Amino acid sequence: MGMLSKGLAGFVIAVSLLAQGSAGGTGEEVAIREVVQKYVDARETKDAQAIEALFTSDADQLVSSGEWRKGRSEVVRGTLASSQRSGGKRAITITSIRFVASSVALADGRYEITELAGGESRKMWTTLILIRGSDGWRIAAIRNMLPAAPLSPSSFK
Numbered sequence: 001m002g003m004l005s006k007g008l009a010g011f012v013i014a015v016s017l018l019a020q021g022s023a024g025g026t027g028e029e030v031a032i033r034e035v036v037q038k039y040v041d042a043r044e045t046k047d048a049q050a051i052e053a054l055f056t057s058d059a060d061q062l063v064s065s066g067e068w069r070k071g072r073s074e075v076v077r078g079t080l081a082s083s084q085r086s087g088g089k090r091a092i093t094i095t096s097i098r099f100v101a102s103s104v105a106l107a108d109g110r111y112e113i114t115e116l117a118g119g120e121s122r123k124m125w126t127t128l129i130l131i132r133g134s135d136g137w138r139i140a141a142i143r144n145m146l147p148a149a150p151l152s153p154s155s156f157k
Contacts, residue, residue, distance in 0.1 A: 028137075029097050032105055032130055035137045040092050043083050051076050056131055056140045064124055064146040075142075088113040092126060103132040111144060122146065 035054060042050035052072060061069040061078065069078040083090075094109040111126040129141040 028099070028105070028132075031137050032097055032107055033094055035130060035139065036092055036094055036107060036109070036128060039139065040090050043079060043090055046080055046083055048076055048080060051079055054139050056133075056138045059138075059140050059142075061142040062144070063142075064144045086113065086116060088116040088121075105130045105132075105137070 038050065039054050042054065055072045055075055057072050059072050059075050061075045063069070063078070063082070067078065069075045090111070090113050092109050092111050094107050096108045098106045098108075100106055107128045107130060109126055109128075111124040112121060113124075114121040116122065125145045125147065127143045127145075128139055130137045131140045132138075
């Protein structure tokens with residue numbers, strides 16, 4: 001095999017490994033994605049104990065309606081009430097994870113609720129702050145945002 005062929009083969013292998021790493025993420029990113037999926041699953045089954053286990057004791061959640069749930073028990077109560085009230089099927093697709101410290105992660109993603117009354121759906125953004133403790137990753141905060149139409153330039157005068 002010539003020098004050029006060996007170099008090309010090495011390049012292809014390196015690119016392939018990089019692509020695999022970015023698709024699956026690091027072990028920590030995988031663990032964070034699993035926590036987020038467990039949160040979605042627990043909401044879907046309305047499992048209070050499973051929801052509670054995913055949050056830190058001082059967790060909070062600011063939802064798109066403006067309600068601010070402070071403390072794990074309020075997050076669980078509000079989460080269950082919201083799921084019961086609105087129904088639908090929830091999905092969170094994490095689009096980025098950024099580590100702001102070795103044990104603190106910021107996970108951003110698309111949050112969609114489908115199968116609402118009348119066949120409607122809600123498309124939002126969500127940000128989760130997760131903390132890694134001795135028992136693994138837990139959700140410390142959630143911020144949900146319902147995008148609004150952009151303001152016209154005259155609105156800023």
